[in-house]
Amino acid sequence: MVHHDKAAPGLNHAIVLLSCKDRKGISAAVVNFIFQNQGNIVHADQHTDDQSQTFFMRVEWSLEGFSLKREDIRPAFAAIAALFNMQWRIFFTDEKPRVAIFVSKHLHCLYDLLYRYKTGQLFCDIVLVLSNHPDARQVSEDFGIKFAESAVFHHNKEEVEAKQIELLTVENVDFIILARYHQVLTKSFVDRYPAQIINIHHSFLPAFAGSNPYLQAYQKGVKVIGATSHYVTEILDDGPIIAQDTVAISHRDSLDDLKRKGEDLEKVVLSRAVRWHLERKILSYGHKTVVFD
Amino acid sequence: MVHHDKAAPGLNHAIVLLSCKDRKGISAAVVNFIFQNQGNIVHADQHTDDQSQTFFMRVEWSLEGFSLKREDIRPAFAAIAALFNMQWRIFFTDEKPRVAIFVSKHLHCLYDLLYRYKTGQLFCDIVLVLSNHPDARQVSEDFGIKFAESAVFHHNKEEVEAKQIELLTVENVDFIILARYHQVLTKSFVDRYPAQIINIHHSFLPAFAGSNPYLQAYQKGVKVIGATSHYVTEILDDGPIIAQDTVAISHRDSLDDLKRKGEDLEKVVLSRAVRWHLERKILSYGHKTVVFD
Amino acid sequence: MVHHDKAAPGLNHAIVLLSCKDRKGISAAVVNFIFQNQGNIVHADQHTDDQSQTFFMRVEWSLEGFSLKREDIRPAFAAIAALFNMQWRIFFTDEKPRVAIFVSKHLHCLYDLLYRYKTGQLFCDIVLVLSNHPDARQVSEDFGIKFAESAVFHHNKEEVEAKQIELLTVENVDFIILARYHQVLTKSFVDRYPAQIINIHHSFLPAFAGSNPYLQAYQKGVKVIGATSHYVTEILDDGPIIAQDTVAISHRDSLDDLKRKGEDLEKVVLSRAVRWHLERKILSYGHKTVVFD
C-alpha cells in the first residue's frame, strides 16, 4: 500500500468524488466496494455540510491488483451510487486533462502557469492559449503552446466565442483557465463547461466585484487586498469560491503597489485552484466548494 | 536626544498631527519650528496622497529644554499652520485620553482591552463601561471600572443616548470604543465625537457589512474571514478603515469555528486601532486613514 | 447520521486514535467494526507518513444505537488492533479531561485560556492553577479556580515538584498546560505525563530556543517573529510541534513591540493546541505530530 499525495504521471489510481444526502453507511459502502475488489485506498476524506445535510467524499485507490477491469469500474460503482442517490464521478489518474488558458494583456498569471507546467507541477496538457490581444503570442510560443488571437468587439462576441468553441473542440479541451481574461463569457459558453472554467478575480470577493478592483480598493482605503479563484457561472465574479488569499497594505502603497502586490497573490491563488482541480480535489455544490486538500 | 517609540506615562513630549495641500517647504517649516526652539525631534513621518495632493505629517518632539512654555506652543505653531492652511492638532503625551467602552453580550474584546489596560499596554484612563445588557458588569467591576446598563428598545434609543451622553460628559470622556456594541448610534450622537469613536466590525469590510457577518461569510462560502476597525460615521460600517486582518478558513470550519477564529482577529484588530489612536498616530481624511505606525 | 465538528458536552460519541505500520485493509477493518455494530461515523480522517510508512487514523462515531456496551468497546476493538499491531486509544466525548495550568508572571495566556474556558470553548475541567509566583492568584480566584503557589529555588525543585505531583494526583489531573511557566521540569516529572503536557514557546522553533527568545530575535534582526506550542519532552523546547504561527515585524518595532505582538500570537497558538488536544485530534510520533483538524 503505497501512498502518494497527488495525481502524478504514471500512477495507476482511480479517484471517486461523490456527494449525496447524508445517511448511515455511506462510507462503509464505498470503502468496502474498494476493499472487496482488492483495491488499496491511498487517500480518503469526507465531509458533511451540517446545514444542507449533504455528505461529500473523495477516495483515491490503487488499481494494482484491483479485481475489476477499468471499463467495469464505473458500472459496478453505479449500483452503490444508486442506493444512496449519489452524484458521482470516477477519474483515472493517468488520464490527463486537456487545458486552454484565456488571457488578455496582463501576462503574469500566464507566465506563472506555463513555468509551473514546464517544471511538472501541473498534471495536464496545456494545448491552447486564447486571447483577445496579441501580447501573449511570444511567451506562448516560447513555451511551445499553440496561440490564437481573436479581437473581441461589442458586435462580434458570439462570433468569437463560436470560433473559440471550435478550437476548444478540435483540441478536445475539458478545462479552461481564465488567467486575467477581461471579457465576460456568455451564458451559453459557460453552460458548455459546468465547473470546468476557473477564473482569477483580483479582489477578496464578494468585495470589489466587477472592473478595476485595485482602484476600488485604493479608493475605499482598505488595509488588506486579496485575490479569489472561483468556478465561472453565468453571473460575473459570483461562482463557487475555490481559493482566496490576502496581503496587508498601508497608506504608503500607491495604486501601482497594490497592483504589484496583488499580482503576486493572483499567481498563487490561481495556481492553487488549478492544481486542486487537476488533482480532482474539489466538489462544488450550490455557491460553495469542498476542497479535500 | 533620546528616542521612544510610543507615548508612555511620564514622557514630556509634544506631538503635532497636520495635513494640508501639498507644496514646497512644509516639512522644513515644521522641523525648523522645533529645532529653533531647542526641541529634539524623536519621531517624524510624512506622507503625500498623490491623488488629492494632500500632505500629512506627524512629528513628536521632546519638551526637555524646549524654549517655549507649554501654553505658548499652540499659539506659536498657529502662525506656521496659517501659512500653509493646515488642519492641525498638538497633543502632549502626559495628557491621558479618557475612555469609555460600549459593549453588548460578546465580551471577548472587552476582556482583551481591560487586560491590556491593566498591564500598561494602553496609555489612557478607561473610566466607564456602558452596555445595553447586564453581562459585562462582573468583569468591569473585577477590573475596577464603573459600569452602567441601559436596555435599548425601539422607542427609547434617544432617551438612552441622552443618558449615555450625560455619563460621558460627567466623566469627561473623549474617546469611545465600540467593542461589539450591537446598537446603531444616531447621527446626532456620532456628530458629537468626530473621529473619536472606533468600532470593530467582524468582517473584512466592505464585504459583509450589517448584521451577522459570520453567517453571511459562511453562506457565501469564502475561504478567508476578516475583521475591520474603523472610525464611526453616520453610515453603518462605513467610516475610515484603521486596521484589518484576515484568517484562512475551509469547508471544515463550522459557523461556530468562524466565530471563534474571528473573535481572535477582532481582539487583535480592535486593540491595534485603539493603541494607534491613543498614541496619536492616525490622521483620517475623507474615507481613508493615514497611520504612522 | 448527525455530524458534529467537535467534542461538545453531552455528545455520546467515541473516538479512536490509532497508528500502525501501513498495509492493506486497515481503514476497511476500522470502518467495518463501527458499521457492523450499528455505529454512525461522524468524522473520519487518515494519513500515511511516506518516509516511515506509518498509517494514522482518527474516527469519531455516535454511540446512539451502537450494539456494543461502552465497557465492551475497548476489548472488542483490541482484537482488530492486534491484527495490525496498532498503537491505539479510545476516548468517550462525555468524559472531560481534568486540567492544570502552570504559569509564572506573564499572565496573558492564563487570562486567555480562562476566558475561553468560561465561555465554553474548551471542553474540559480546569481544576488547578500552579505557579512559582503569587501574581496569578487573583485572576484564578476571580474565575473560581483553585490556586497554589510554590516558590522554586535552585535547591528545592524536586521538593516543589513532589508537592505539585501530589496536588495533581489529588485533583486527578490528566492534562497540563504550561502557559508561560518559566521553570524547566525534571525528566522524572515529564515522564509521568507523556504527551500530556503542552508548552508555549515564544519563538518559531527551532530558532531561538531557551531563554529570552524575543531579545534573541531582536538582536538577530529577523523580520518575522513566531510562537510554537509543543508537547513537552525531557529536552527543553524540543518536543513534537503542534501549532506555530508568525507575524511580520520591522526595524520600527522595539523590543517591547516584539513582546506585545508576540503575546497575541502566543495566546492563539497555545489555545489552538489545547483545543486540538482536548478534542483528541493529535497523534504524536517521534519528533512530529499529525493533527486531524
Added chain:
Amino acid sequence: MVHHDKAAPGLNHAIVLLSCKDRKGISAAVVNFIFQNQGNIVHADQHTDDQSQTFFMRVEWSLEGFSLKREDIRPAFAAIAALFNMQWRIFFTDEKPRVAIFVSKHLHCLYDLLYRYKTGQLFCDIVLVLSNHPDARQVSEDFGIKFAESAVFHHNKEEVEAKQIELLTVENVDFIILARYHQVLTKSFVDRYPAQIINIHHSFLPAFAGSNPYLQAYQKGVKVIGATSHYVTEILDDGPIIAQDTVAISHRDSLDDLKRKGEDLEKVVLSRAVRWHLERKILSYGHKTVVFD
C-alpha cells in the same frame, strides 16, 4: 512638489542614505540643506536604534530647480556629514544599477526576476546571468540577457570566481543577486561587493541554515516554513536580513509540497529585497537592516 513612491526611469531625484551617532539637530541640518538649495523633499524617513543610539535617515528630493549642480551636491553635503560624523551615500535616480544574477538549477526565482524586469517593476539593467550549470541558458537568452556558464568543482573555485569577476568588471556590475546559486562564495569575492550581494535562503533564518532546509524542516515537523533574503557576508546564511515571510504547512504536506509552497515564498521575498535595494531603501548596520519601505 510632486511625490513619487519609487525611483522610476526619467525621474530627476537625489536620495541620501545616512547613519550616525544620534544627537540633536541632525534632521534639521539635512532638511535645511535641501530646502535652502531650493530642493523639494518628496520622501523622508528616519529611525533611531535605541540600543546602539544610532540615527538613520533616508531623504529623497527633486532636483528640478535645485540650486546646486549635480557634481557639487556630494561635496556640499560632505560638510554637513562631517559635522555629525555620518556614514552616507547619495544616489541619483536616473542612474540605473547594473545587475548580475547567479543561479544553479532551480530557475523559479530567475524566471520571476526576469518577468518583473521585463514588465518594468525593477529599475536596473540586468546584464548578465552566471551559472555553474547550463539549465538557465535558454530562459536567459529568451529574455535577451547574456549567459555565461562555468562548472564549479572543488579544485577550481578560485579560478571560476576570477573569471566571474572579470565578467562582472567588464559589464560594470554593481549589484549581484544569488537566485538559488548553490555555491558558497569565497571571502575575497564577498569583500569586493559589500552590501551589494543579496541571497535568498529557503528557510526562516536563523533556523535551518545550510543545505537542504526543506528537508530539515520536514524532518523537524514544523508547522510553518519560510524564506529569507539577506545581504551576503563571509559567513554562510548569516548576513543582515532584509525580508522574510512564512506559510503554514501541515502533516498533509509532503516534502515536495514544502518545496512547491516554499518556492512561491522565495520569489516574493527575493524580489521584495531586490526592489528595496534598487530603490535605495535599505541601510544595513551590524547584523541588522533598516528598510524604509
